[in-house]
Amino acid sequence: MSRNITVQPITRIEGHASIGIELDDNGNVSDARVNFMSLRGFEKFVEGKPAEELPRIVSRICGICPWMHHLASTKAVEGCFGATPTPTGSRLRELMQTLAHAEDKLLHFFFLAAPDFVMGPDADYSIRNVIGIVKSNPELATQAVRMRQKAKMILDRFTKKTIHPVAGVPGGFCKPLTEEDRVDMLAQTREIMDFALFTMDLAKNEIFPQYLDVIKELGTITTGFLGTVDKEGALNLYDGRLRLMQPSGEFEEFDTADYTDYLAEKVVPFSYGKFPYARRWNEGFSLDPDNPKGIYRANTLARINVADKMATPRAQAELEEFRAVFGRPAQATLLYHYARLIEEVYACERAVEILEDKEITNPDVRAHVEPGAGRGVGCVEAPRGTLIHDYSTDENGLITSANLIVGTTHNLGPINLSVHRAAKDLIKDGVVTEGILNRIEMAVRAYDP
């Protein structure tokens, strides 16, 4: 007899989603899909608001990556007003952005993803979580809690508010960095870098090898990729041009303001969130698991796939080692975790690099700006993917329209395909166990939605 399975809520992810699986009369998967259940309407309710207020409003799209929304928005407002941030203001923002990435990746790896690997995918749900890790491996857990906290508190002490920040302002940054703070932040960031390198080694040598088969197979699909690169083609988290790569590995590069020529969004009946696809490929959009069309992915694996290289030495060494084994573009979904740790190393190295340059304490952090009519596209790489804020303003600098493409949404189509694949591979002849359902969720968690 056919039956339905509802995995709700999907847990250890950031948002609200559920998985629906339909089994046929033989107990095999006839359909599987992921419902994304959140709709708040930011695109509508920011209309009429003074544009300079938006960086403090849209941050509430995500409490895990508020810095990215805050900064993409700040850049978009500057575009509307025709303003340019001071060089130090801009550099301070990049510093906050990279430190926020460093914190976020530790959060995801240790608090959200690691329970599946450290406790094991089949461990009972009551211990398959960070609390279980605290009890079974208190030393590692305490270290992870402490280091994530350290990264967070660097941001907090300097900018005063790090969940829903206020530091980015049109024209630059709210306040300068003092020499005392620079020295302190540098020392602490170096400690986090040591922990990032420790985590990379731990994952590469002890965690991933145990699950190599799972990593290669679970939820693996073939797609294109999207990410940001600098002028040299190196991965950049704060600024640059976008690269859209086809599944074959060929890519095109474009200015962020031209994103509408390359990307479009599809409304699907089972998700409030829209599904972006590559308009540029002229093949339309399809989630047919056997013949998907227009599907590309964003977030860590995508960024390291589209980049020619990493701009910092240790991350570059890690990328070379990764590529020697998994190639370019690497498609296995669980490699998102591996790529996330390579980016963690990069984020720490980049933050150290910025902090080593004393110019970062230049007090000229904020230019006066005048409100006005215009359009601005602000783009940064959020942990969960390329983040695009596109605003238009009237002559008073009030928002007339806003279009947002948020990091996670790029992966909504791919998450559906990965879940479909995982469900089909794992559920046979009606046998459904907690371990199997958790493995299907692991295909979602890799994307850190």
Place this chain on the structure above:
Amino acid sequence: MPVKVASEWLNSCSGCEISVLDMGERLLDILAVADFVHIPALMDSKYFGQLGDGKHLDIPQADVGIISGGIRNEEHLEVAKVMRERCGFIIALGTCATHGGIPSLANSYTPEQIFERYYHTETTDPADFVPNQGLPALLESCDALDQHIKVDLLVPGCPPHPDHIFSALVALVKGEAPALPEKSVCDACPTKREGKGDLAKKLKRFLEAPEYGAPDEPLDQMRCLLEQGFLCMGPVTRAGCGGDGILPRCISARVPCRGCYGPVRPEGNQRLDMLNALASNGIDVTTLPESASMLRFSGAHGRLRPARPKES
């Protein structure tokens, strides 16, 4: 016996949950005395059973239930009601849960107006339907928890400071009443108030830096931002954002307050109170481009509503 805790997030951004984590190592102290039985952000407890074959949404029984986020759709409403049934004590965590929060800015529009924009942006392929398969229907507005269920403790903040989350949880574990700040942001703000003498009569938008001297000049050497002519919501906003460190967060960053802790009295109206305060100081409120933003954290409870259609 450890205290059992269940935690849920509704129309939220997960910032409150991250603020819980930002207790840092104090979180480990909490875990020693509290037993989390349900927290979707961190734990895999499922509404419809661990095999996904249950017929009714359920949440494990707990002594304390923590809910962040407002109520925007039918699933939020159902989860809130089940939490109320299953938990002895309900904490509304964060300003979305206490007053609607930023998402309640949507209350100026009908759900249809929101769909109309979101599903017809410049990058969206035109669709002649609104998604509805396996999705909870939207309610007419984004509501605070106490509009639908009885709430035992309000812990406002966007997000609430980890110091207060910690002290509230510790108090509850000990069976004591939590003590949270009850005055206004101004009450905790040390900036210099020089009186009405040369007070700005017009309000500036925040497009330039305020005057504050050298970068490391202490906050008590900076003149009140409102007196410098910047709209600052401190007078009508509940204190607490600085945690045990007291100093208001945004003002410490040389940025005016926007009201994220909600009104000083839970039933207060931040827009009305602020417009009154400005007018009584002779400040020309028409110099502001709009005032709906004054309710950006507290648009629930019917404070923000869709404009009535104009009669033709």
